[in-house]
Amino acid sequence: MAIEFKPLPSLPPPVNSVGAVAWIRQNLLSSPLNIFLTLFSFYVLYLLIPPVVEWGILTATFDGASKAACTGGGACWAFIGVYFDQFMYGLYPSEETWRINLALILLVILIGTFAVKTVNKLYLSIGIIVVYPVIAYFLFAGGVFGLEVVETSLWGGLFLTTLLGVVGIVASFPLGVLLALGRRSNMPIAKSVCIVFIETIRAVPLITILFMASVMIPLFLPEGMNFNKLLRVLIGITLFSAAYMAEVIRGGLQAIPKGQYEAADAMGLTYWQSMVLVILPQALKLVIPGIVNTFIGLFKDTTLVYIVGMFDLLGRIQAATHDASWLGTTIEGYAFAGFIYWAACFGMSRYSMRIERKLETGHKRN
Amino acid sequence: MTDMNMARAQLAPGEKSIIEFNDVNKWYGDFHVLKNINFSIKKGERIVVCGPSGSGKSTMTRCINRLEEHQKGEIIVDGIEMNNNLKNIEAIRKDVGMVFQHFNLFPHLTILENLTLAPIWVRKMPKKQAEEMAMHYLERVKIANQALKYPGQLSGGQQQRVAIARGLCMQPRIMLFDEPTSALDPEMIKEVLDVMVQLAEEGMTMVCVTHEMGFAKTVADRVVFMDAGEIVEANEPHEFFDNPQHDRTQMFLSQILNH
Numbered sequence: 001m002a003i004e005f006k007p008l009p010s011l012p013p014p015v016n017s018v019g020a021v022a023w024i025r026q027n028l029l030s031s032p033l034n035i036f037l038t039l040f041s042f043y044v045l046y047l048l049i050p051p052v053v054e055w056g057i058l059t060a061t062f063d064g065a066s067k068a069a070c071t072g073g074g075a076c077w078a079f080i081g082v083y084f085d086q087f088m089y090g091l092y093p094s095e096e097t098w099r100i101n102l103a104l105i106l107l108v109i110l111i112g113t114f115a116v117k118t119v120n121k122l123y124l125s126i127g128i129i130v131v132y133p134v135i136a137y138f139l140f141a142g143g144v145f146g147l148e149v150v151e152t153s154l155w156g157g158l159f160l161t162t163l164l165g166v167v168g169i170v171a172s173f174p175l176g177v178l179l180a181l182g183r184r185s186n187m188p189i190a191k192s193v194c195i196v197f198i199e200t201i202r203a204v205p206l207i208t209i210l211f212m213a214s215v216m217i218p219l220f221l222p223e224g225m226n227f228n229k230l231l232r233v234l235i236g237i238t239l240f241s242a243a244y245m246a247e248v249i250r251g252g253l254q255a256i257p258k259g260q261y262e263a264a265d266a267m268g269l270t271y272w273q274s275m276v277l278v279i280l281p282q283a284l285k286l287v288i289p290g291i292v293n294t295f296i297g298l299f300k301d302t303t304l305v306y307i308v309g310m311f312d313l314l315g316r317i318q319a320a321t322h323d324a325s326w327l328g329t330t331i332e333g334y335a336f337a338g339f340i341y342w343a344a345c346f347g348m349s350r351y352s353m354r355i356e357r358k359l360e361t362g363h364k365r366n
Numbered sequence: 367m368t369d370m371n372m373a374r375a376q377l378a379p380g381e382k383s384i385i386e387f388n389d390v391n392k393w394y395g396d397f398h399v400l401k402n403i404n405f406s407i408k409k410g411e412r413i414v415v416c417g418p419s420g421s422g423k424s425t426m427t428r429c430i431n432r433l434e435e436h437q438k439g440e441i442i443v444d445g446i447e448m449n450n451n452l453k454n455i456e457a458i459r460k461d462v463g464m465v466f467q468h469f470n471l472f473p474h475l476t477i478l479e480n481l482t483l484a485p486i487w488v489r490k491m492p493k494k495q496a497e498e499m500a501m502h503y504l505e506r507v508k509i510a511n512q513a514l515k516y517p518g519q520l521s522g523g524q525q526q527r528v529a530i531a532r533g534l535c536m537q538p539r540i541m542l543f544d545e546p547t548s549a550l551d552p553e554m555i556k557e558v559l560d561v562m563v564q565l566a567e568e569g570m571t572m573v574c575v576t577h578e579m580g581f582a583k584t585v586a587d588r589v590v591f592m593d594a595g596e597i598v599e600a601n602e603p604h605e606f607f608d609n610p611q612h613d614r615t616q617m618f619l620s621q622i623l624n625h
Contacts, residue, residue, distance in 0.1 A: 262433050263470035267484035267536065268459035277483060281474045361474055361516040 056335075066325040079329040080336050083320045087336070090156015090311055096148060100159050103136045129170070152230040156311040158340065164237060164302040164312065165344075169295050171238040176245025177284075181275060183250055194246070201243035206301055209236045214308035233305055241298040248290035252283030285359050292352040296345045313337060383442075384409045384540060384571055385430060390439035392425065399425050400436065401595040409539075412572045414582040414603075417592035418618065423575045426592070427542050430573065431462040444539060460488060463533030467545040469525040471517035477504070477528050478513040481535045489536070496535075503531040507561050523554025527561055534565075541565065543574040577622060583607065591615045 028038045059074030062081065070076035080087070089097045110128050113119055140163075142149045155163070182194035201209070213236035214229050256279055264274035284291070306315040317333040320326065383406040392400040399422050407413055415423045428434040429441055432448055432455050441448040443458045471480050481500035485491040491499075504510040507527040509520075517525055526546055533541055543562065547555045559581050566572055566585040576582070582589050582603055589606040591599045591614075599606070599615045607623075610616045 257468075257470075259466055259468050259470035260472065263464075263466065263472070265433060266431055266459060266462070266464040267532075268456050268488045269484065270456070273487050277487065278472055282472075285474065359474070361518060 067328055068325075075332050075335070076326075076329050077332060079320070079326050079332050082326075083316075086157060086320065087313060087316050088158050090160055090316055091154040092150060092156070092159065093148070093154070096142070096150060099139045099142070099147065103139045106135070107132065152228055155230065157316045158313045160305075160310065161299075161302055161312040161314075164234065164305065165299040167234050168237040168241050168298050168302070171234075172241035172245050172294075172298070173291075175238065175242035176249055177280065179242060179246035180249035180253060183246065184253055198243045198246050201240055202247070206237070206240050206304055207307055209240050210304055210308050212236070229308070230310070233308060233310065237298065237302065240301075241294060244294050244297070245291065248287050248294055249283065251290065252285075252287035253279065255286050256283050285356070288352050288356050288359075292348055296348055299344060299348070300341060313340060382409065383407060384411075384444055385573070386440075386442040387426075387429075388440045388442075390426075390429065390436045390441055392422075392429065392434065392436045392438075399595050400429070403439070403597060405590070405597060405600070407571065407573065410569045410571055411587045412566045412570075412585050413574065413588055413590060414586040415573065415575045415590045415592060416577060416579075416582065416618075417598075421592040422595040423590075423592045424544050427544055427573055427575050430540070430542055431459050431464060433464075460536060461539045462542060463536050463538035463540070464542045465526070465529050465533050465544065465546045467548050469517070469522070469529045469549075471525055471529055471532070473517050476514050476516055477509070477520070480517065480528065481532050484532075484536050500531070500535055503534045504528070506534075506564075507531045521554060522550045523557045526550060526554075526558045530558070530561055530565070540571045540573070543572065543576065545575050545577075547576065547578055579607070579623065591618060593618070 029035050055074045057074075059072040060077055061070040061072045061074065062077045064070060064076075064078035065082070067076060067079070069078055085094060085097070089100060092100065107128075110124070110132060113124055114121065138144050138147070140150065140155070141152070179194050179198055182190045183198065185191050185194075210233060213232040217232055260278060260282065261274065264278040269277065303312060303314045305312055306318070311319060314337050317337050321330045321333045385405075385407040387403045387405040390400055390403040391398070401422075403426060415427060417423045425434050429436050429448070430443060436448075444461055446454050446458055448454065448458065471477075472483070475483065478497060478500055481503065482493065482496040485496040485499065486493055489496075501510055501513065504513055507530055509524055509527050509531070512520060512524065512528075517528065520528065530541075530546075546562070547558050550558060555578070559578060562572075562574070562581065563585055574581075574586075586603050588600055589603050590597055591606070591610075591612075593614055599610065599612045601611075606615075607619065610619055
């Protein structure tokens with residue numbers, strides 16, 4: 001008679017391998033080198049943190065009308081307070097800035113609606129991608145429903161930075177997907193067009209493209225025909241970023257096993273069906289880190305628009321530090337700019353990690 | 367190939383064939399991978415294709431739904447000639463289900479979504495109806511309780527059964543199997559073969575590339591042996607195994623049966 005096989009019961013792990021003490025022992029004090037590195041890091045923090053706190057908070061001045069009011073010896077945050085509106089909205093008329101705020105609130109509400117389960121996600125996406133930009137454009141530019149016209153040359157500050165970043169991201173993404181698919185396509189003409197476009201744009205600095213967009217194009221256009229500089233710059237940024245995006249996405253497409261393409265083909269899916277339903281969802285998920293990398297790069301690259309005379313957040317801050325009554329506030333200005341950019345980019349990065357976790361379907365076992 | 371085997375490879379006059387290879391040749395670059403393939407398969411026939419690796423057996427099978435293109439000769443599937451006409455290819459692919467060695471399930475979709483994808487998008491079936499059908503086939507491969515999981519959460523044998531169910535969801539007239547058990551752990555081969563035997567008993571036209579000789583003996587109507595891009599021998603299983611005509615076939619059989 002055969003012996004019955006009974007697996008041993010699973011036991012809990014030993015006590016000293018879990019909990020805070022174990023964590024510290026494993027991660028901070030596991031070897032002499034690690035002990036040294038831990039102590040050294042604490043020493044560096046001890047050197048850095050107190051002076052920064054003293055300068056930025058304890059001896060800082062938060063109120064005042066000019067640099068003369070800042071007598072504490074620390075940071076002069078009053079400068080940021082006085083110029084805050086300009087940093088946010090540029091030269092947008094202050095009695096009209098509610099239009100920008102309204103557009104922002106509207107966007108937040110629309111995106112927040114995604115969390116509501118009963119809403120049709122397709123219609124909502126169409127609303128955000130197609131309808132919202134039209135509303136936002138008329139809110140910003142005015143000229144309808146009795147809204148005062150605000151020239152785009154007055155747009156600036158964080159508002160302009162966000163506008164360039166968001167439009168650039170939203171427009172370059174689908175363009176990048178198309179370019180990546182085109183570069184891998186079997187159709188020789190589409191393929192060559194995509195390769196030439198990507199390689200040309202990638203080989204040129206963004207400054208050159210912005211310069212071309214703002215200075216050269218008007219020279220070539222016939223007399224009297226001109227279109228908005230902001231629009232030209234937006235197109236330039238979008239094309240630039242799309243070329244990078246295309247290569248990131250192509251990397252993802254190449255990582256998808258041939259079997260996935262074959263399975264989709266064998267089912268009788270058309271090219272576009274297999275791309276949209278099978279290949280792209282997997283490829284894009286793989287390259288989320290690269291895509292976000294490009295987004296963050298694009299967001300920070302928008303500061304280069306100062307070269308064509310547009311004043312985004314950084315441009316506004318730089319201009320303000322030249323104000324005669326606020327001389328010597330450069331560090332505060334850059335610290336503020338640095339914080340805003342860091343917060344925006346860190347936010348994007350965390351959001352992308354959340355999406356990655358959400359899309360995880362267990363085929364990658366870890 | 368002897369005259370007798372040639373006669374078996376071709377059908378007797380009057381029999382209607384569902385797949386027909388006429389003088390099919392294919393090259394990968396300079397490499398001549400399929401040489402003068404002449405072969406007919408009639409409706410409801412179960413064909414097992416075997417042979418050493420690199421003999422062209424997978425390539426031949428994949429020509430049936432144009433995952434591979436042939437350069438010379440003609441292939442007629444279900445009355446439609448296989449050529450560069452996309453309409454023809456789409457029409458044939460609708461009627462031919464395929465199961466791969468590495469399953470090729472879509473990892474970003476649940477089992478149920480894997481099964482309903484083609485019915486919804488290719489056959490334009492309403493979602494609810496497609497799901498009902500998918501559940502029906504999942505029951506048949508005994509895996510309905512996993513419908514909402516993702517492929518990565520299933521074992522190899524379970525994934526391959528899902529892949530078979532996915533092929534069946536297209537309600538195909540022909541099923542192709544390209545080494546369906548070669549990537550499986552030994553313990554899981556049987557569960558997949560059981561499903562295939564059941565399918566064979568229901569009269570599905572099947573072309574199966576496999577080294578499972580037990581399966582060939584039980585269900586095949588004909589066994590095809592290929593080497594170096596040619597069909598060396600094709601015969602009914604008992605003739606094929608007990609009385610192989612060609613010395614190459616004898617050598618192959620002695621190698622895979624006596625180990």
